[in-house]
Amino acid sequence: MAQQEQWDSTLSFLFAMIGVAVGLGNIWRFSYVVYTNGGGSFFIPYLVAIALMGIPFLILEYGIGFFFKKSFTEIMKTINPKLEIIAWILVLFTFIVTIYYMVILSWDLVYLLSSFTFNWGTDAANYFVNTVGGSSNLSDASFLLIPTTIGVIITWAILWFISNKDVDKGIGKASKILIPLLFVIMGIIIVYALTLPGAYIGINALLNPKWEMLLDVNIWLAAFGQIIFSLSVGEALALTYASYLPENAKLTDNVLIVVATNSIFEICTAFGVFSILGFMTYTSGTPLIQLVTEGTGLIFIVFPMIFNIMGPIGRILAPMLFLAILFAGVTSALGLFEPMLSSTHDKLGWSRRKTTTILCIIGCTFSLILTTGISSYIVGIIDSFVNQFGVILLIPIQAIIFGWIYGLDNIIPVLNEHSTIKVGRTWKLIIRYIAPIVLFVLWLFGIVQLFSNANTFEITIYLIITIAVLGFSIFFSRKESANE
Known part of the structure; x- marks a missing residue:
């Protein structure tokens, strides 16, 4: 079934795609990955990963989506009806990412509101555990973290408000507003951060090259993992x-x-993050290595500590940072939600508004389950499993399906027709051989890491997700489409 919807211009598409790419990973993950994987020398595997994974695979996704003009599940079904189940598995995994991503956005929303009065007080870690993110103590699952619960309802309402409209009036319009604002806010934060006393300490630590680490395979795997994570490669978003x-x-x-x-965004943001960490080291004497962390630890614990000692300027920077994270998160969440929305819309023949409403109710319900006193712990478990086991396995499978079963020669004319930069034999070689090999190696390393550190509770969560995804994938793939 051909898509009825369309961007009103390439600019709308570009803003939406940039919104998908520029998300939480750029702000709270990239700088940590650079610092812990060779500093300045990390940029060599980083650029190689962009050339061998990021650009080629996105070109493939753009070409497939543009050529078929169908949802991901309908595309796979067109290639071979037996492949539809694989598409539903990926789409459902992406929907699960949306579910816990909205919980992280609700944490940020709580911090955004708290940043006007510095409600986190002098003990930022305690505030996060008791008010927002919870702990890993399973007995704490018996109560809800009310601020996070309310935040989840609000963030899902925002997602529904934007997604229920036609793509151009909803996602397109929102992206054209939020992405420029995001870039302006982060630009102000980064420029100011670079002027802070001690900024040079952080930047030197970030960029100090460790050339010998280029011989470590883990550095290269980290670079490819960052590109896949940052650009949302193979998650059917770009497609x-x-x-x-x-x-x-x-x-x-x-x-x-x-x-x-x-x-450019994530590199500039890394300079800003490490300038602020350098400032903290300079003013408090805390060794930088004790401050460097990723994810929730950096944004929700370390940064509030830094804002506390900044004085009046901290009162300005704190709301700006959490607002920037909210904008980056919302535009990424819209992209994560769209494959499930598009595929369900095509399969069941519901209107976009009805599909969005029902999926948002379902998604919000599951997100609310993740707002108990073990919120951050269970979000971390689901995030690790979905990305390291599910998504990373399905990307090379896509490369094989599109590269070998369907055939890239069908897509090349579409890609080259209007593009200034053409693709050909080298691109085919990467998609058919290099991408699947690298991705399977990444998957194997991820699996070993995932299961070697997992306890019984975590493995139980893995099994529940696997059974649920497989069950619903079988159900949807066997159900006849509304247009048949």
């Missing part, structure tokens, strides 16, 4: 958005614009 593109779109040119923008 779905590209299916709404108008004719005459310059597909490969658009890929390069999105990838370049994403890289």
Whole structure:
């Protein structure tokens, strides 16, 4: 079934795609990955990963989505009806990412509101555990973290409000507002951070190259993992958005614009993050290595501590940072939600508004379950499993399906027709051979890490997710489409 919806311009598509790419990973993960994986020398595997994974695979997704102009599940079904179940598995995994992503956004919303009065007090870690994110103590699952619970309802309401409209009036319009605002806010934060006393301490620590680490395979795997995570490669997001593109779109040119923008943003943000960490080291004497962390620890514990000692300027920077994270998170969440929305819309023949409403109710219900006193612990478990086991396995499977079963020669003319930069034999070689091999190696390393550290509770969560995803995938793939 051809998509009825369409971006009103390539600009809307670009802002939406940049919104997907520029998310939490750029702000709270990239700088940590650089610092712990060779500093300045990390940029060599980082650029190689962009060239061998990020750009080629996004070109593939843009081409497939633009050519078929269908949802991901319908595309797989068109190639071979037996492949539809694989598509539903990926779409459901992406929907699960949306569910816990909204919980993280609710944490940020709580901190955004708290940043006006510095409600976190002098003990930022205690505030996060008792008010927002909870602990890993399973007995704490018996109560809800009310601020986070309310935040989840609000964030899902925002997602529904934007997604229930046609893509251009909803996602397109929101992206054209939020992405420029995000870049302005982060620009102000970064420029100010670079002027802080001690900023040079952080930047030197970030960029100090450790050339010998280039011989460590883990550094290269970290680079490829960062690119996949940051650009949402292979999660059907880019493919779905590209299916709404108008004719005459310059597909490969658009890929390069999105990838370049994403890289510039996360590199500049890393400079800002480490400048602020350097300031903390300079003023408090706390060794920088004790401050460097990723994810929730950096944003919700370390940064509130730093804002506390900044004085009046901290009162300005804190709301700006949490607002920037909210904007980055909302635009990414819209992209994560769209494959499930598009596929369900095509399969069941419901209106976009009805599909969005029902999926948001379901998603919000499951997100609310994740707002108990073990919120951050269970979000971490689901995040690790879905990404290290599920998504990372399905990306090379897609490369094999599109590269070998369907055939890339069908897509190349579409990619090259209007694009300034053409693809050919080298691109085919990467998609058919290099991408699957690298991705399977990444998956194996991830599996070993995932299960070697897992306890009984975590493995139980893994099993529940696996059974649920497989069960619903079988159900949807056997159900006849509304248009048949």
